[in-house]
Amino acid sequence: ADVREYDFTVGWVNRNPDGQHERRVMGINGQWPIPTIHATVGDQVVVNLKNELGDRPCSLHFHGLYQNGTTHMDGVAQSTQCPIPANSSFTYSFNVTQPGTYWYHSHVDGQYPDGLRGPLIVHDPENPYADQFDEELVLTLSDWYHDEMPGLISSFLSVTNPTGAEPVPNSALMNDTQNLQISVEPNKTYFIRIVNMAAFAAQYFWIEGHSFRIIEVDGVYHKPQEADMIYATAAQRYGILLTTKNYTNENFAIVGSMDQDLFDAVPEGLNPNVTSYLVYDNAAALPNATLVDEFKPFDDVLLEPTDELALFEEPTLSYTIDMKMDNLADGVNYAFFNDITFVRPKVPTLYTVMTSGNLSTDPTVYGVNTHPLVLEHNQVIELVLNNHDPGKHPFHLHGHDFQVLARSDDDSGDWDPEALRNGSVTFPSTPMRRDTVLVRPNGHFVIRFRSDNPGVWLFHCHIEWHVDSGLILTFVEAPLQLQQKLAGKIPDDHYDACRAQGMPYK
Numbered sequence: 269a270d271v272r273e274y275d276f277t278v279g280w281v282n283r284n285p286d287g288q289h290e291r292r293v294m295g296i297n298g299q300w301p302i303p304t305i306h307a308t309v310g311d312q313v314v315v316n317l318k319n320e321l322g323d324r325p326c327s328l329h330f331h332g333l334y335q336n337g338t339t340h341m342d343g344v345a346q347s348t349q350c351p352i353p354a355n356s357s358f359t360y361s362f363n364v365t366q367p368g369t370y371w372y373h374s375h376v377d378g379q380y381p382d383g384l385r386g387p388l389i390v391h392d393p394e395n396p397y398a399d400q401f402d403e404e405l406v407l408t409l410s411d412w413y414h415d416e417m418p419g420l421i422s423s424f425l426s427v428t429n430p431t432g433a434e435p436v437p438n439s440a441l442m443n444d445t446q447n448l449q450i451s452v453e454p455n456k457t458y459f460i461r462i463v464n465m466a467a468f469a470a471q472y473f474w475i476e477g478h479s480f481r482i483i484e485v486d487g488v489y490h491k492p493q494e495a496d497m498i499y500a501t502a503a504q505r506y507g508i509l510l511t512t513k514n515y516t517n518e519n520f521a522i523v524g525s526m527d528q529d530l531f532d533a534v535p536e537g538l539n540p541n542v543t544s545y546l547v548y549d550n551a552a553a554l555p556n557a558t559l560v561d562e563f564k565p566f567d568d569v570l571l572e573p574t575d576e577l578a579l580f581e582e583p584t585l586s587y588t589i590d591m592k593m594d595n596l597a598d599g600v601n602y603a604f605f606n607d608i609t610f611v612r613p614k615v616p617t618l619y620t621v622m623t624s625g626n627l628s629t630d631p632t633v634y635g636v637n638t639h640p641l642v643l644e645h646n647q648v649i650e651l652v653l654n655n656h657d658p659g660k661h662p663f664h665l666h667g668h669d670f671q672v673l674a675r676s677d678d679d680s681g682d683w684d685p686e687a688l689r690n691g692s693v694t695f696p697s698t699p700m701r702r703d704t705v706l707v708r709p710n711g712h713f714v715i716r717f718r719s720d721n722p723g724v725w726l727f728h729c730h731i732e733w734h735v736d737s738g739l740i741l742t743f744v745e746a747p748l749q750l751q752q753k754l755a756g757k758i759p760d761d762h763y764d765a766c767r768a769q770g771m772p773y774k
């Protein structure tokens with residue numbers, strides 16, 4: 269195992285990724301797109317971060333990594349650390365134990381869509397598919413806004429927007445650009461790691477004239493499934509094997525198309541598509557993407573993990589979340605889990621765990637508005653999510669992946685446990701696993717995970733607008749075990765960051 273050390277200075281740079289509008293974006297070491305973090309299973313990753321944004325704090329979260337034993341490196345502002353103040357430094361250090369396709373992004377509310385997000389790839393010397401491909405590529409998808417987030421957020425969360433209509437992106441990007449050309453050779457197989465780093469928009473993704481095999485989902489290997497289109501929500505990843513044609517002198521469009529069902533109103537002139545090209549022949553023309561009138565993506569719930577991990581046993585805790593959007597007395601539209609809209613605690617939840625002794629198992633010490641759920645160690649936890657909103661939402665759990673037991677179609681209403689008893693629904697015996705799952709409009713899902721990772725872990729909608737409007741809850745997992753694990757291990761830069769906010773840490 270190696271130490272992969274990265275020195276990252278975060279600062280502003282100017283870019284015009286869609287060719288329509290130049291703006292400042294958050295770069296790293298003067299670069300944007302920001303660098304990809306590479307590691308191999310077993311490595312230690314060290315990121316020495318310097319915040320030179322000048323006027324605002326930041327943080328980094330390593331999306332999808334378990335951070336087992338290092339929940340204080342999860343990077344979530346006001347949950348696992350105070351955000352890193354301007355003109356100061358902070359070191360992230362953790363071991364990577366999972367292979368696969370991940371990403372990293374700021375976890376200060378509303379911040380990553382301004383550019384502070386990039387891929388994180390964990391290479392696997394034991395990749396079961398290693399002999400099935402010749403080359404590896406990373407392809408990021410994202411939506412893009414011409415305006416900076418702080419201004420967009422204040423108009424989103426205002427009385428002038430009582431319906432909670434989310435700002436619609438100005439364009440879509442692949443690898444932070446458009447019209448990207450990817451040169452390929454005939455008769456070769458490419459392992460393409462697709463990461464959707466969007467603030468909001470899911471994308472349909474396909475490669476004209478080609479089908480592919482899905483083998484990895486959010487870092488979990490799955491048995492190969494042939495597909496010709498996938499649907500990747502914000503924060504989801506797919507690893508696919510693409511075998512090129514034996515012979516051709518044609519080139520093909522690679523298309524990402526933002527799911528416009530997410531948008532309350534589609535602005536005139538919006539181009540929801542981003543096109544890249546699979547280039548077999550430099551001398552041949554680049555084709556126009558053909559329009560699709562019906563999207564038929566592969567249903568991820570049909571996948572089966574290669575390790576055939578069996579359905580977890582009956583849960584010791586099954587928690588049902590009814591989610592909705594609604595207005596509070598201030599006339600602003602917020603998002604609610606069981607009538608609680610999340611508010612960031614002043615003191616990071618992790619530090620409350622560390623300083624509250626035996627009281628740490630009492631959820632009330634964390635404050636009602638963090639929506640704390642205290643979990644015991646090594647239990648099976650079930651989450652039932654009922655979506656009482658006509659929108660689609662991608663839900664992400666920190667510190668874990670989870671089994672997806674059931675997911676409804678649009679408008680099928682709340683989960684009904686009776687359906688399981690009377691056999692009209694059955695849970696798969698080896699459910700697919702991932703860390704971010706879609707719930708459909710006025711539908712539901714049921715997921716399970718094992719509380720085998722003491723820590724403070726958020727569960728939230730990964731649409732950044734809904735992070736801002738409160739669609740978050742906090743798992744405080746095995747707090748007593750966590751106190752023991754982390755005793756004396758939280759480095760000083762954590763407390764420095766909090767002191768900068770006026771907290772009385774010595």
Ligand code: C2O
Pocket residue numbers: 329331373375503664666726728730
């Ligand atoms: Cu991509 Cu709370 O995370």
